Amino acid sequence: xxxxxxxxxxxxxxxxxxxxxxxxxxxxxxxxxxxxxxxxxxxxxxxxxxxxxxxxxxxxxxxxxxxxxxxxxxxxxxxxxxxxxxxxxxxxxxxxxxxxxxxxxxxxxxxxxxxxxxxxxxxxxxxxxxxxxxxxxxxxxxxxxxxxxxxxxxxxxxxxxxxxxxxxxxxxxxxxxxxxxxxxxxxxxxxxxxxxxxxxxxxxxxxxxxxxxxxxxxxxxxxxxxxxxxxxxxxxxxxxxxxxxxxxxxxxxxxxxxxxxxxxxxxxxxxxxxxxxxxxxxxxxxxxxxxxxxxxxxxxxxxxxxxxxxxxxxxxxxxxxxxxxxxxxxxxxxxxxxxxxxxxxxxxxxxxxxxxxxxxxxxxxxxxxxxxxxxxxxxxxxxxxxxxxxxxxxxxxxxxxxxxxxxxxxxxxxxxxxxxx
Amino acid sequence: xxxxxxxxxxxxxxxxxxxxxxxxxxxxxxxxxxxxxxxxxxxxxxxxxxxxxxxxxxxxxxxxxxxxxxxxxxxxxxxxxxxxxxxxxxxxxxxxxxxxxxxxxxxxxxxxxxxxxxxxxxxxxxxxxxxxxxxxxxxxxxxxxxxxxxxxxxxxxxxxxxxxxxxxxxxxxxxxxxxxxxxxxxxxxxxxxxxxxxxxxxxxxxxxxxxxxxxxxxxxxxxxxxxxxxxxxxxxxxxxxxxxxxxxxxxxxxxxxxxxxxxxxxxxxxxxxxxxxxxxxxxxxxxxxxxxxxxxxxxxxxxxxxxxxxxxxxxx
Numbered sequence: 002x003x004x005x006x007x008x009x010x011x012x013x014x015x016x017x018x019x020x021x022x023x024x025x026x027x028x029x030x031x032x033x034x035x036x037x038x039x040x041x042x043x044x045x046x047x048x049x050x051x052x053x054x055x056x057x058x059x060x061x062x063x064x065x066x067x068x069x070x071x072x073x074x075x076x077x078x079x080x081x082x083x084x085x086x087x088x089x090x091x092x093x094x095x096x097x098x099x100x101x102x103x104x105x106x107x108x109x110x111x112x113x114x115x116x117x118x119x120x121x122x123x124x125x126x127x128x129x130x131x132x133x134x135x136x137x138x139x140x141x142x143x144x145x146x147x148x149x150x151x152x153x154x155x156x157x158x159x160x161x162x163x164x165x166x167x168x169x170x171x172x173x174x175x176x177x178x179x180x181x182x183x184x185x186x187x188x189x190x191x192x193x194x195x196x197x198x199x200x201x202x203x204x205x206x207x208x209x210x211x212x213x214x215x216x217x218x219x220x221x222x223x224x225x226x227x228x229x230x231x232x233x234x235x236x237x238x239x240x241x242x243x244x245x246x247x248x249x250x251x252x253x254x255x256x257x258x259x260x261x262x263x264x265x266x267x268x269x270x271x272x273x274x275x276x277x278x279x280x281x282x283x284x285x286x287x288x289x290x291x292x293x294x295x296x297x298x299x300x301x302x303x304x305x306x307x308x309x310x311x312x313x314x315x316x317x318x319x320x321x322x323x324x325x326x327x328x329x330x331x332x333x334x335x336x337x338x339x340x341x342x343x344x345x346x347x348x349x350x351x352x353x354x355x356x357x358x359x360x361x362x363x364x365x366x367x368x369x370x371x372x373x374x375x376x377x378x379x380x381x382x383x384x385x386x387x388x389x390x391x392x393x394x395x396x397x398x399x400x401x402x403x404x405x406x407x408x409x410x411x412x413x414x415x416x417x418x419x420x421x422x
Numbered sequence: 423x424x425x426x427x428x429x430x431x432x433x434x435x436x437x438x439x440x441x442x443x444x445x446x447x448x449x450x451x452x453x454x455x456x457x458x459x460x461x462x463x464x465x466x467x468x469x470x471x472x473x474x475x476x477x478x479x480x481x482x483x484x485x486x487x488x489x490x491x492x493x494x495x496x497x498x499x500x501x502x503x504x505x506x507x508x509x510x511x512x513x514x515x516x517x518x519x520x521x522x523x524x525x526x527x528x529x530x531x532x533x534x535x536x537x538x539x540x541x542x543x544x545x546x547x548x549x550x551x552x553x554x555x556x557x558x559x560x561x562x563x564x565x566x567x568x569x570x571x572x573x574x575x576x577x578x579x580x581x582x583x584x585x586x587x588x589x590x591x592x593x594x595x596x597x598x599x600x601x602x603x604x605x606x607x608x609x610x611x612x613x614x615x616x617x618x619x620x621x622x623x624x625x626x627x628x629x630x631x632x633x634x635x636x637x638x639x640x641x642x643x644x645x646x647x648x649x650x651x652x653x654x655x656x657x658x659x660x661x662x663x664x665x666x667x668x669x670x671x672x673x674x675x676x677x678x679x680x681x682x683x684x685x686x687x688x689x690x691x692x693x694x695x696x697x698x699x700x701x702x703x704x705x706x707x708x709x710x711x712x713x714x715x716x717x718x719x720x721x722x723x724x725x726x727x728x729x730x731x732x733x734x735x736x737x738x
Contacts, residue, residue: 030546129590146591158576271587317571317585326546326582330595333550 004332005036005070005087006095007080011059015249016097019127019149020076026325028057033329038065038073040083062086072332074125078114084122091335094122095147096131098246098267103182107364112357119350121343123335125328127247130267141345143338145331148271149247150324151256151315155225156232158315162258162308165236169198170298173235173259175250179210182244184264187287189214192239194291197298204231232257236304237297241282241290242266251279255315260307262293272318278310428541428579429491430468436657437607439469444605444655445536445640446473449564451649453479457529460520461485462511462548463538467495470534474499481527485509485520512544517551524559530645531561537638539567540580549595552643556597562644566605567592569636589639601647604636608656627654 004027006020021037028035036058060068062083073089075081078100084092094117104111118135124144126132135144165171172192176183185205192201193215205211206222223231232238238254238261248268251261255272261279263269275281280297282290297304385391397403430442446453446469453459453474458481461470465486482504486492489508496504505523509516524531533552539545555561570577571585582588593602606629614621642650718728 129587132594144594146594148587148591314571316576317569317583317588319583319588322543323582323588326544327591327595329546330549333546334595 002030002033002072002332002336003036003068003070004033005038005065005068005073005089007038007040007073007075007077007083007087009041009077009079010039011037016077016246019097020095022150022152022321023147023325023328024057026321027329027332030329034058036060036065036068036070038062038083038087040080071336074332075117075122078117081117081120084120091340092120092122093332093335094118094120094124096124096126096135098244099131099134102244103180109361112353112361116350116353116357119346119353121341121346123338123341125331125335128268129271131246139346139349142341143335145327145334147324147327147331148319149249150319150321151249151253152225153256153320156229156253156256158256158312159233159258162305162312163233164301164305166301169200170195170294170304171234171236172199172201172294173204173231173238173254174201174216174240175204175238176240176242177207177210178205178212179207182242184241184243185211186214187285188239188241188290189216191241191287191290192216192294194287195294195298196291197295199294199298202231202235204228228253229257232259235259236308237262237294239290239294240264240266243284245269247271248273252315252318255311256318258308258312260297260304260311262290262297272314274310274314276307278307278314280307428537429465431466432468434468435663436660439472440655440657441605441607441637442469442536443472444653445564445566445638446470446534447653447655448603448640448651449532449534450474451651452532452562452564452646453534455532455646455649456480458483458524458527458531460524460531460533461495462520462533462535463487463541464495465491467498469536470495471498471500481505483507483520483523485511487511511538511548512542514547514551517547521551521555524555531555531559532644532646533561533563535563535565537566537568539565540570540577540582540584543581545582549592553597556644560645562642562646562649564640564642564647564650566638566640568638572635572637584639586636586639589641593641596641596643599643599647601642601650603640603642603650603652604630604634605638605640606630606634607637608654610656612658625654625656627656629654 006024008017008020011017011021024035024037027033034056038060040062042062065087068088070087070089072091072093073084073087074093074095075084076095076097081094084094096118099115099118101111101115104114118138122142124132124135124139124142125147126135126144127147127149129146129148132144132146135142172195174185174188174192176185176188178185185203189201189203192199200218201216202218202220203211203214203216204221204223205219208219208221211219220231232254235254235257236259238251238259240248240251240261240263242248242264243266245266245268248263248266248271251263251269252272254261255278261273262282263273263279264284265281269281273279273281280293282293297307386395430439450473454477456479459479460483461467462485464470464484467484478499478501482499482501484492484495484499484501484504485507486495487508487510489506492506492508496502496506507516507520507523509520511517533555535548535552539548542548552561552563552565556563567584567589568577568580569585570580570583576583593600608627608629610625610627612623714730718731721728
């Protein structure tokens with residue numbers, strides 16, 4: 002079985018980590034040969050850690066174009082651009098999130114990412130919510146579920162949840178601060194708003210994007226093993242994301258005896274049960290989140306109850322070895338079944354494209370209207386500035402006495418500026 | 423009751439035997455329909471024998487990883503003519519041998535595979551083999567896995583973990599035409615006559631409301647999946663055994679608590695001893711330092727090397 006997984010790069014990220022792990026596990030199966038294809042032109046095959054696996058390869062796009070595969074699998078919406086360039090018996094798409102949600106409404110990538118779900122491919126996904134969504138939008142396509150495993154060697158479930166009855170509540174905030182949908186700064190703010198004693202640790206690989214924040218400890222980037230140790234020293238994993246795929250970090254925390262306070266983000270429903278193994282908090286309710294953390298800091302019996310149940314949840318979660326058996330099963334099934342009919346996907350693609358064009362036309366018209374209105378104000382203002390009166394006013398504005406006298410008018414000028422902007 | 427006895431025997435608790443027997447009961451109409459029956463992971467055959475009652479299929483292939491278990495199952499079922507295979511269900515060659523054994527028999531086979539998958543290091547070869555058998559020989563395949571999320575402690579015998587989510591992953595690998603069941607635990611009470619004679623009651627039980635937690639998940643694929651029996655099985659609770667288990671647990675917990683209390687007291691006492699000894703050590707160290715200073719003073723007066731000091735510190 003020759004499988005190609007298409008990736009943008011092999012940089013450290015959750016999504017790429019999942020692909021690499023599956024590729025590694027599959028390559029150890031008898032008769033399987035797995036290739037990671039780097040679709041970005043500037044990416045060179047740099048490969049560390051798995052060189053000893055003879056059936057796991059890394060190839061550039063150009064190298065992969067000369068090969069033939071049984072199944073080629075796109076793993077991120079941009080990798081679908083290369084998917085059909087490869088020679089393969091079957092084409093599949095491993096969907097780790099609905100990736101259009103990573104972009105704001107007026108970003109072109111949002112439409113692009115959404116359109117890739119209309120391609121004539123078989124789907125594999127890692128979360129039931131994605132599988133259910135795909136079943137709704139693509140009832141014609143087969144969809145296999147392969148939930149991410151947990152590395153039980155690193156994040157092995159503890160025998161017993163540690164008991165913290167006296168120390169300050171240890172809160173862990175994790176995530177990339179540069180991803181707007183992770184809301185890392187909100188989480189730090191919520192933890193900072195607690196009234197009870199706490200110890201807040203922020204794990205972050207990008208300190209620059211994090212900026213100046215108030216926390217007891219800022220660490221990172223951390224290896225998986227260091228992360229596992231940190232989870233073990235943690236009472237609560239705090240995540241306020243608005244977009245997630247499988248939502249792994251709280252689950253890793255569960256394995257190391259931590260509970261969680263999280264938003265009801267997609268993916269949470271797979272394993273977080275409010276009041277049983279974690280707490281759910283409302284969107285954007287930082288004060289409410291702080292109160293929930295305070296509750297856990299005060300009620301240590303509740304804290305421990307949640308922690309032991311979190312550990313129970315973790316024990317029933319599959320390992321990577323098990324997860325990749327499902328991946329292998331899905332790929333074999335895709336290879337066996339006939340390729341999907343192109344017509345249904347094409348019809349859907351064109352309908353979505355038309356919808357997208359209409360949306361962008363609307364955006365464009367709106368912007369042109371803004372530009373026209375701005376010009377209407379800008380022209381007279383520019384004329385006034387160039388006139389002798391205008392020049393005198395500009396000079397006058399810099400005068401300290403005038404500045405002092407005009408201070409009471411500031412709210413008015415601020416409002417006017419807001420209206421104009 | 424927590425029980426990790428993975429082989430069902432006549433001594434197994436009645437509730438657990440009933441749970442296993444029910445799975446064979448649902449497959450019994452298929453097993454007795456005339457085609458060959460393959461029991462993968464047959465164990466000692468106790469549950470299957472109880473479920474089939476006095477009837478037996480014409481042809482059976484009994485498979486287990488232990489030859490002794492296969493022989494016991496054949497004896498328990500009273501089927502000396504059954505094909506007895508010792509096989510590893512993760513091994514494609516062993517699975518092929520099972521398929522070859524089936525070639526000698528006419529009719530659509532039924533394959534039961536109860537509480538086996540979680541014991542396999544890889545279930546992929548089994549799934550592939552079962553899929554091929556279903557397609558090529560119109561076999562009906564009935565499989566069950568436990569709900570590991572139901573248990574607070576990891577079962578040390580299980581090599582893979584199963585839950586609603588994992589079963590959903592498995593379901594999507596099965597042919598789209600399949601039948602699914604949740605097996606749930608039941609509890610209840612019954613009356614018996616004063617004279618101790620056994621009586622039989624017909625029961626009506628309402629099961630499966632929203633939020634029902636399954637103890638096991640069952641899936642069936644193949645042309646005869648609709649013929650599976652749907653029912654419940656209740657047996658008298660072994661109150662003596664249950665009482666023994668509960669009292670044992672209570673007793674163990676009480677003893678453990680007492681031991682913990684004693685150890686806590688011992689630790690507290692040791693803390694006091696350590697604190698006292700630390701104080702004594704500090705005092706003795708101070709006294710020793712005073713003595714050493716005095717001896718060094720004398721040694722300096724005598725021009726002798728200082729005891730316990732390096733040559734540079736000693737007077738020339």
